Amino acid sequence: MIEQYLPIILVLVVAAVFAAAIVFSSRLFGPQQPSKIKIMPYESGKDPVGSTHERVSIKYYIVAMMFIIFDIEVIYLYPWGVEFRNLYNEYGFFAFWPMLVFLIVLELGFLYIYKKGALKWD
Amino acid sequence: MSIYDVIFYLFAILTIGSGYLVVTSKNIVHSAFYLLFTLFGVAGLYVLLAADFIAIVQLMVYVGGILILLLFGVMLTNKVTDVKIRTGTIHIIPAVIGTGLLMGVIVSMMLRTNWKSEPGELPFTTTYGLGRILLTDYVLVFELLAMLLLIALIGAASIARRDNE
Numbered sequence: 001m002i003e004q005y006l007p008i009i010l011v012l013v014v015a016a017v018f019a020a021a022i023v024f025s026s027r028l029f030g031p032q033q034p035s036k037i038k039i040m041p042y043e044s045g046k047d048p049v050g051s052t053h054e055r056v057s058i059k060y061y062i063v064a065m066m067f068i069i070f071d072i073e074v075i076y077l078y079p080w081g082v083e084f085r086n087l088y089n090e091y092g093f094f095a096f097w098p099m100l101v102f103l104i105v106l107e108l109g110f111l112y113i114y115k116k117g118a119l120k121w122d
Numbered sequence: 123m124s125i126y127d128v129i130f131y132l133f134a135i136l137t138i139g140s141g142y143l144v145v146t147s148k149n150i151v152h153s154a155f156y157l158l159f160t161l162f163g164v165a166g167l168y169v170l171l172a173a174d175f176i177a178i179v180q181l182m183v184y185v186g187g188i189l190i191l192l193l194f195g196v197m198l199t200n201k202v203t204d205v206k207i208r209t210g211t212i213h214i215i216p217a218v219i220g221t222g223l224l225m226g227v228i229v230s231m232m233l234r235t236n237w238k239s240e241p242g243e244l245p246f247t248t249t250y251g252l253g254r255i256l257l258t259d260y261v262l263v264f265e266l267l268a269m270l271l272l273i274a275l276i277g278a279a280s281i282a283r284r285d286n287e
Contacts, residue, residue, distance in 0.1 A: 039138035064191040065278035071187050083253030098261050105268035
């Protein structure tokens with residue numbers, strides 16, 4: 001059983017080694033002569049104006065919360081999707097309605113947020 | 123000690139060690155990065171338990187979602203140039219009582235559960251079975267889950283937009 005996961009472990013190891021090699025080889029082989037102009041934040045060739053770490057209000061938490069909730073929704077769709085053909089052969093459309101109800105309930109929440117204006121970008 | 127035991131202890135050490143670093147690290151950005159290894163270790167333990175779907179969900183929702191949002195939250199609320207947010211220990215006594223109660227519940231569950239210890243056939247994948255019981259035996263739980271997610275969504279909206287209207 002565990003042998004099936006060997007390719008995944010290989011991918012992880014290769015990714016880690018590759019990323020480390022990229023980062024450290026540029027540090028190892030690249031010439032480093034930093035000057036004040038070189039370490040300036042890059043701003044399309046112009047002199048930067050103000051701090052680069054401006055705080056932007058995008059109503060972060062509502063966006064984050066919606067992302068998590070719809071992420072979870074997609075995860076519940078997946079096992080239903082792979083088993084749907086067998087379920088349909090057994091139960092007909094009764095394999096379909098529960099998922100429709102599930103989706104409608106969640107989209108009602110999305111509609112509520114949209115109508116309330118929580119997604120306005122101010 | 124079989125190869126399973128070796129892998130189990132590797133993931134267990136990874137999970138517990140980085141979990142300890144999450145709570146003891148003073149720098150919140152370091153805590154978030156240690157949390158990555160904790161969540162990854164838990165995903166590895168799920169794989170060892172032949173719960174492949176749960177392991178992928180763990181990676182997608184916790185590592186791919188919650189952890190990234192956590193890091194963005196730190197980035198947006200904090201000046202990146204100097205890490206000002208530092209964790210400190212406050213409310214020790216309520217925390218000890220709360221975590222002690224939780225640990226008691228978990229340990230009593232561990233001791234009371236009738237664990238199956240005879241060797242069984244591991245399923246090739248659990249996804250098909252999960253899809254089936256979600257739409258048959260646990261369909262009510264499934265719909266209640268939609269309500270729970272809806273409540274979370276509306277709660278988040280009303281907290282984030284308290285000032286308007």
